[in-house]
Amino acid sequence: MQLGTVLLAALTLVGEPEAQMVRPVIVASKPFGESFLLAEMFAQLLESRGFRVDRRMGLGATEIAFTALRRSAIDVYPEYTGTGLLAILEQRPSSDPGQVYQQVSREFRRRFGVRWLPPLGFQNTYAIAVRRETAERLGLANLSDLERVGKSLTAGLTADFIGRPDGLPGLQKTYGLQFRAVRALLPAVKYRALASGDVDVIDGYSTDGFIARYDLVILKDDRRFFPPYEAAALVSPALQRDLPAAAGVLSELSGLLTEEAMRRLNQRIEVDGIPVGRVAAGQLMSLGLVRQPAGIPGTSSGDHRSPGLLSYLWDQRVTIVSLTIRHLLLVGVSLLAAIAVALPLGLALERGRRAAETVIRGIGVLQTLPSIALLAFMIPLLGIGVVPALVALFLYSLYPILRNTYTGVRDAAPAAVSAAAALGMTPGQVLGYVRLPLAAPTIMAGIRTAAVINVGTATLAAFIGAGGLGDPIAAGLALSDTRMILSGALPAAVLALLVDAVLGLCERVVTPGR
Amino acid sequence: MLLISKSRCAFLQLAATAERLDFGRCSADRSDSGGLRGKLAPAALYADRVTKRYGSLTALDGVSISVEEAECVALIGESGSGKTTLLRCFNRLVVPDDGRVIIDGRDAMELDPISLRRQVGYVPQDGGLLPHWRVGRNVELVPRLRGIPDRAALADRALMLVGLEPALFRLRWPGELSGGQRQRVAVARALAAEPSVVLLDEPFGALDAITRADLQSAFADIRRELHTSALLVTHDLNEAFLLADRVIVLRQGRVEQAATPDELRRAPATEYVLRLLQRARVIPA
Numbered sequence: 169m170q171l172g173t174v175l176l177a178a179l180t181l182v183g184e185p186e187a188q189m190v191r192p193v194i195v196a197s198k199p200f201g202e203s204f205l206l207a208e209m210f211a212q213l214l215e216s217r218g219f220r221v222d223r224r225m226g227l228g229a230t231e232i233a234f235t236a237l238r239r240s241a242i243d244v245y246p247e248y249t250g251t252g253l254l255a256i257l258e259q260r261p262s263s264d265p266g267q268v269y270q271q272v273s274r275e276f277r278r279r280f281g282v283r284w285l286p287p288l289g290f291q292n293t294y295a296i297a298v299r300r301e302t303a304e305r306l307g308l309a310n311l312s313d314l315e316r317v318g319k320s321l322t323a324g325l326t327a328d329f330i331g332r333p334d335g336l337p338g339l340q341k342t343y344g345l346q347f348r349a350v351r352a353l354l355p356a357v358k359y360r361a362l363a364s365g366d367v368d369v370i371d372g373y374s375t376d377g378f379i380a381r382y383d384l385v386i387l388k389d390d391r392r393f394f395p396p397y398e399a400a401a402l403v404s405p406a407l408q409r410d411l412p413a414a415a416g417v418l419s420e421l422s423g424l425l426t427e428e429a430m431r432r433l434n435q436r437i438e439v440d441g442i443p444v445g446r447v448a449a450g451q452l453m454s455l456g457l458v459r460q461p462a463g464i465p466g467t468s469s470g471d472h473r474s475p476g477l478l479s480y481l482w483d484q485r486v487t488i489v490s491l492t493i494r495h496l497l498l499v500g501v502s503l504l505a506a507i508a509v510a511l512p513l514g515l516a517l518e519r520g521r522r523a524a525e526t527v528i529r530g531i532g533v534l535q536t537l538p539s540i541a542l543l544a545f546m547i548p549l550l551g552i553g554v555v556p557a558l559v560a561l562f563l564y565s566l567y568p569i570l571r572n573t574y575t576g577v578r579d580a581a582p583a584a585v586s587a588a589a590a591l592g593m594t595p596g597q598v599l600g601y602v603r604l605p606l607a608a609p610t611i612m613a614g615i616r617t618a619a620v621i622n623v624g625t626a627t628l629a630a631f632i633g634a635g636g637l638g639d640p641i642a643a644g645l646a647l648s649d650t651r652m653i654l655s656g657a658l659p660a661a662v663l664a665l666l667v668d669a670v671l672g673l674c675e676r677v678v679t680p681g682r
Numbered sequence: 683m684l685l686i687s688k689s690r691c692a693f694l695q696l697a698a699t700a701e702r703l704d705f706g707r708c709s710a711d712r713s714d715s716g717g718l719r720g721k722l723a724p725a726a727l728y729a730d731r732v733t734k735r736y737g738s739l740t741a742l743d744g745v746s747i748s749v750e751e752a753e754c755v756a757l758i759g760e761s762g763s764g765k766t767t768l769l770r771c772f773n774r775l776v777v778p779d780d781g782r783v784i785i786d787g788r789d790a791m792e793l794d795p796i797s798l799r800r801q802v803g804y805v806p807q808d809g810g811l812l813p814h815w816r817v818g819r820n821v822e823l824v825p826r827l828r829g830i831p832d833r834a835a836l837a838d839r840a841l842m843l844v845g846l847e848p849a850l851f852r853l854r855w856p857g858e859l860s861g862g863q864r865q866r867v868a869v870a871r872a873l874a875a876e877p878s879v880v881l882l883d884e885p886f887g888a889l890d891a892i893t894r895a896d897l898q899s900a901f902a903d904i905r906r907e908l909h910t911s912a913l914l915v916t917h918d919l920n921e922a923f924l925l926a927d928r929v930i931v932l933r934q935g936r937v938e939q940a941a942t943p944d945e946l947r948r949a950p951a952t953e954y955v956l957r958l959l960q961r962a963r964v965i966p967a
Contacts, residue, residue, distance in 0.1 A: 581813055583808045583810045584810055584812045586810065587809075587868075589775070590773060590806065591800070592800030602814075605814050606814060
């Protein structure tokens, strides 16, 4: 237990070099560009007023971010009133922005103790977009036009949109829509998929920078299906209690951001590739909220996307090294815990074989859960951050180690095992001198499998705010920044190879000579 | 040669100690064993009306046999006759449902199974060498388990006995040896702690004819040297006739006949034994 505490502390320290007395404000975002930008503006504004900020950018999606906020695992993140109404409260929309804000404001406070700060000033509603060529060829201007031609079009929609009532299901009901096919696409790839003709219709946000970049046509919501999506800061119960002044600072931004400004800012991030920190700082300064940038993360690093990948990686080397260490700790701690459980369990099951298959299969079922789903299940129980990530990685590691331990010990040279017993070894000696050494290569292979899988799975830990090499991957995906994605993905791949190689050496060491 | 006679001395001392401790407790029971020689010394191995069932299958059905001091007895029978089950009663790998098993005058059920197994040599069919231990360590196994300090010397002695030069073989891995060499190592391992009794479960069954003949004669020589009592399970009648002082034919968990090779050849007790002899071309069909 103490060891665990120390390791947790170590994990936390990797991310934050200094520790102060006043608790930090935990600022989070959902995994798309505008959410990153708004959260970064919150963070810098707070920092400029002397608050310490802990950034947890790119949390899974609405479900993960809101659950974390409700449990005060994070303190603030940007949300949209329409999303709050439909996806969280599951209430019917009204087309009046003011009424929607009143409704979510009242209900969130009553049900969750969560507070909506006054809206930031712009709406970012869903926008159904097609290529200009498609619009002209089929004569599309309104969403209701899709009703007649939808069957010939393929839609590429974010998973979020496909699932939520204010997304595809409601759209289909309101407009009688039928597509030829619906593909779930990550926000980062859907514009490219549309531009390349792989899909014909996508869901976007009205403030997206890409709409102009790719010359897309937004179809008019002529039946007023989409509710108003006013952006606002959503504040946790704990922040209101602990640091009410922080909420006051954040509300200084209310009403200051126009739709026009947001489209321009998003374009600078998504299209021009200017770091979020820099764009946020510039905007805060031009709004007169912050005087001068001081040690703002991301502001110092390169200008546009001109420098090559290698020089980008070189610029990011300090970050990459610290993320890699954190990643290794996540993988290492969860792996050690899994070994500590799976190894004895495998040995025990070998003794009581009747239960073995049932137990192992039961644990195997965990393996079939999609990682992001498992991580999401963890949030109500364990919040966000390092702990649920460790638990999830631990669960994923169990199966390969358990299966290989059991099989390895069961099948280890039966002739040698029975001879050893016949010559007077105690069961303990048979296990220690014969079965375990002979099973060691198989067990090591299981550990190796678990470790390599873990290095990959741990990148998803970024979606629940555990950090590691998934951070630049999640952020890069959200910002459509390939270099940023690679600055996480390449080290992760190298790490996987290294871990595999090192454990391969261990495997050779434990393999009995013959 | 010097080494061999030394180890033989050690063995005889050990046997003598055993004898002093056990003063012939079971000699009275042995009239039905077929092995009665009028001696009062306890048999090395003695099974008294042993029965073993596996579910509805009766593997051993009231079997009584004995192996006298320094005697080699072959248990012969088809597969399923119960010969391996009977052998395994003597190191308590099998616990009989009924009857008694006596080792050096002591009831097997009263002995600690682990120390019993360390006292009784054992050679399985496939050698059963530990593949992750070198030959030397394999042969040292039982001395090591028994905490005998001079185990390296004992292991070397045993390797010499089976015709393997210790300096050449001590550091080899089992995987590097031929089948015959592996089996020799297995025999050496069984003998290293100088047991008074050795159990052999079809020890030469998996070898080719020439290697088998080599090992059989080597084994016969060793037994003559050490006077070790041996119970040998085999399905090869010729092997039994070559190595054993007495042959016990088992059939469906019962003793069909127990006799010396000569008696068996001269007077097969049943039709079954006769056919067995004819099939093995021990006597003409």
